Amino acid sequence: MTTTVDPVTRPPAAGAPNLTRSALSVRRRVTNQVALGLIVLALFVAVIPLGLVVWSVLSRGGSVISWEFLTEDIPNSFRRSGGGVGPAVIGTLIITGMAALMAVPLGVLGAIYLNEYGKQRPLARLIRTMADIMTGVPSVVMGLFIYSAWVLLFDARTGFAGALALACLMLPVIIRSTEEMLRLVPDELRQASLALGARKWRTTLTVVLPAAISGITSGVLLAIARAAGETAPIVFVVGVTTAPNWNLFSGENTALPAQIFRNASQVFEPAQERAWGSALTLIVIVLVFTIIARIIANRFAIKER
Amino acid sequence: MTAPDPKVETVTASDRPSVSINAPTSGWGAVGVDTPQAAGAPVMDLRDVSVFYGNYEAVRGTSMPIRQNQITAMIGPSGCGKSTILRSLNRMNDLVPGARVAGKVTYHGQDLYAKDVDPIQVRRRIGMVFQKPNPFPKSIFDNVAYGLRINGIKGNLHDQVEEALTGAALWDEVKDKLKMSGLSLSGGQQQRLCIARTIAVRPDVILMDEPCSALDPIATGKIEDLMHELAKTYTIVIVTHNMQQAARVSHYTAFFTAEVDDKQVRHGRLVEFSETGKLFTNPSDKRTEDYITGRFG
Numbered sequence: 001m002t003t004t005v006d007p008v009t010r011p012p013a014a015g016a017p018n019l020t021r022s023a024l025s026v027r028r029r030v031t032n033q034v035a036l037g038l039i040v041l042a043l044f045v046a047v048i049p050l051g052l053v054v055w056s057v058l059s060r061g062g063s064v065i066s067w068e069f070l071t072e073d074i075p076n077s078f079r080r081s082g083g084g085v086g087p088a089v090i091g092t093l094i095i096t097g098m099a100a101l102m103a104v105p106l107g108v109l110g111a112i113y114l115n116e117y118g119k120q121r122p123l124a125r126l127i128r129t130m131a132d133i134m135t136g137v138p139s140v141v142m143g144l145f146i147y148s149a150w151v152l153l154f155d156a157r158t159g160f161a162g163a164l165a166l167a168c169l170m171l172p173v174i175i176r177s178t179e180e181m182l183r184l185v186p187d188e189l190r191q192a193s194l195a196l197g198a199r200k201w202r203t204t205l206t207v208v209l210p211a212a213i214s215g216i217t218s219g220v221l222l223a224i225a226r227a228a229g230e231t232a233p234i235v236f237v238v239g240v241t242t243a244p245n246w247n248l249f250s251g252e253n254t255a256l257p258a259q260i261f262r263n264a265s266q267v268f269e270p271a272q273e274r275a276w277g278s279a280l281t282l283i284v285i286v287l288v289f290t291i292i293a294r295i296i297a298n299r300f301a302i303k304e305r
Numbered sequence: 306m307t308a309p310d311p312k313v314e315t316v317t318a319s320d321r322p323s324v325s326i327n328a329p330t331s332g333w334g335a336v337g338v339d340t341p342q343a344a345g346a347p348v349m350d351l352r353d354v355s356v357f358y359g360n361y362e363a364v365r366g367t368s369m370p371i372r373q374n375q376i377t378a379m380i381g382p383s384g385c386g387k388s389t390i391l392r393s394l395n396r397m398n399d400l401v402p403g404a405r406v407a408g409k410v411t412y413h414g415q416d417l418y419a420k421d422v423d424p425i426q427v428r429r430r431i432g433m434v435f436q437k438p439n440p441f442p443k444s445i446f447d448n449v450a451y452g453l454r455i456n457g458i459k460g461n462l463h464d465q466v467e468e469a470l471t472g473a474a475l476w477d478e479v480k481d482k483l484k485m486s487g488l489s490l491s492g493g494q495q496q497r498l499c500i501a502r503t504i505a506v507r508p509d510v511i512l513m514d515e516p517c518s519a520l521d522p523i524a525t526g527k528i529e530d531l532m533h534e535l536a537k538t539y540t541i542v543i544v545t546h547n548m549q550q551a552a553r554v555s556h557y558t559a560f561f562t563a564e565v566d567d568k569q570v571r572h573g574r575l576v577e578f579s580e581t582g583k584l585f586t587n588p589s590d591k592r593t594e595d596y597i598t599g600r601f602g
Contacts, residue, residue: 119402186439188437189441189442191397191400192441193441193451193455194400195395195503196429196451196452196456196506197428197429197506206451210442211441
């Protein structure tokens with residue numbers, strides 16, 4: 001006899017598989033909770049130092065920042081307050097900018113060679129290995145290298161020498177990160193383009209690069225941000241100045257990391273304030289460049305939707 | 306849909322010179338096939354073609370014609386080399402390291418593998434549609450315009466894009482969203498977009514490598530209808546796993562199989578090539594019969 005029972009509300013038939021969570025073994029449920037807890041914990045552990053850095057720099061450097069601080073010349077005295085880090089801001093901008101100008105095209109082109117042309121050829125493998133080794137070279141060693149290869153040769157510390165050192169530091173990072181991004185571009189896209197009668201350079205330029213541009217930008221930005229914060233090569237090869245120097249090729253220069261280093265090691269309050277202010281300025285500069293580069297990359301990038 | 310009668314198709318296809326899409330456009334590189342030819346005349350010809358990957362002979366000794374304005378299907382089990390042969394027709398195999406083609410592939414009498422032949426020029430005339438829809442991550446418009454732009458084709462880009470999308474039976478579905486990404490379309494639409502992209506550069510021959518294997522039956526039906534339309538203008542070679550599809554759409558069918566030689570190495574081989582109707586109703590080879598009747602081991 002069939003009674004009209006709603007199949008949704010009907011109690012489960014005897015012997016029907018129990019699909020509720022309580023049917024899982026205790027071990028599985030505990031493992032799940034423990035793993036979840038560990039992941040959340042790891043997240044907090046990772047975020048805490050990051051938050052502390054930002055908070056301490058903001059709280060201690062925030063009060064220092066002013067238009068005068070960003071533009072005025074560097075005072076000779078560590079003891080007196082006043083003055084600013086204007087020359088270091090200018091130095092950081094033009095030295096890092098010049099370094100990026102040299103390293104980004106070279107690095108991206110090198111990565112294109114490695115992934116699109118060289119592949120597993122001996123030369124490509126050699127370059128890949130060398131790039132990996134270069135990534136591990138400490139920045140102080142790179143500074144010394146430029147010091148002996150460039151500064152001693154011309155007998156002058158200049159902003160350009162600093163740019164060279166930073167470019168050498170950025171290059172391997174850009175090459176390897178860009179290559180990874182190019183590798184992620186599906187081969188089907190290259191084939192589709194080639195099947196339409198496109199030459200390889202055009203396929204690379206109009207299909208492969210746009211498809212990878214957002215990842216390439218991320219890698220390049222990481223390299224630039226790291227280079228902007230490098231202290232050792234700057235101290236070695238750029239020298240010191242207290243007045244702004246817009247010329248990369250003559251005269252000593254300075255940069256924000258060097259100012260942080262110089263001032264933070266002093267016991268005097270005004271110097272330490274300047275160090276905090278410089279740190280915050282550097283962070284903001286890197287942030288602004290990141291945002292600008294993202295906007296540019298988004299314009300080139302092809303929309304997914 | 307029933308298997309088309311090649312003779313009937315021949316009559317319609319002979320109208321070809323009057324089809325506007327074939328009219329030579331100014332500013333257009335001479336395609337070399339402007340002279341109208343009788344439908345059914347061989348456009349391409351394979352003579353004893355073998356394809357090697359390194360020392361491994363993937364397909365051996367294939368001889369068959371590809372006829373003008375006809376759909377030629379290649380069927381056979383996996384690993385029988387039908388895709389390999391297809392890709393040797395527009396030198397896409399060049400992209401595989403170590404791939405080599407022996408024998409002769411001719412296109413309008415020219416050896417495609419002659420020393421001075423530029424594979425780019427070959428691919429501009431012999432287009433390809435791939436198994437997995439692979440639109441560029443660009444807008445729908447840019448996807449179709451891509452081939453036109455790289456080939457430096459002048460004239461009204463928008464009109465030509467519209468014409469190609471219309472030709473691929475996609476215009477009505479996308480005309481209001483040409484700026485949207487090609488990836489936002491459904492699988493079947495993406496595949497028709499890829500076909501539009503291919504016909505936009507007005508090739509002579511279109512190679513299709515299992516174009517419907519990733520599509521549902523409705524989308525498949527649309528692509529098949531489209532193939533009949535396209536055959537009026539183009540010569541089509543299609544690789545398919547689906548025997549019913551070969552029977553439905555093609556005029557000629559080549560059946561490939563994989564054979565193990567005395568050294569226990571598998572090679573693809575062309576078993577039989579004939580008119581589709583004959584191959585499916587009265588195959589002359591026992592292996593063909595076993596395959597099409599489902600008795601394949």
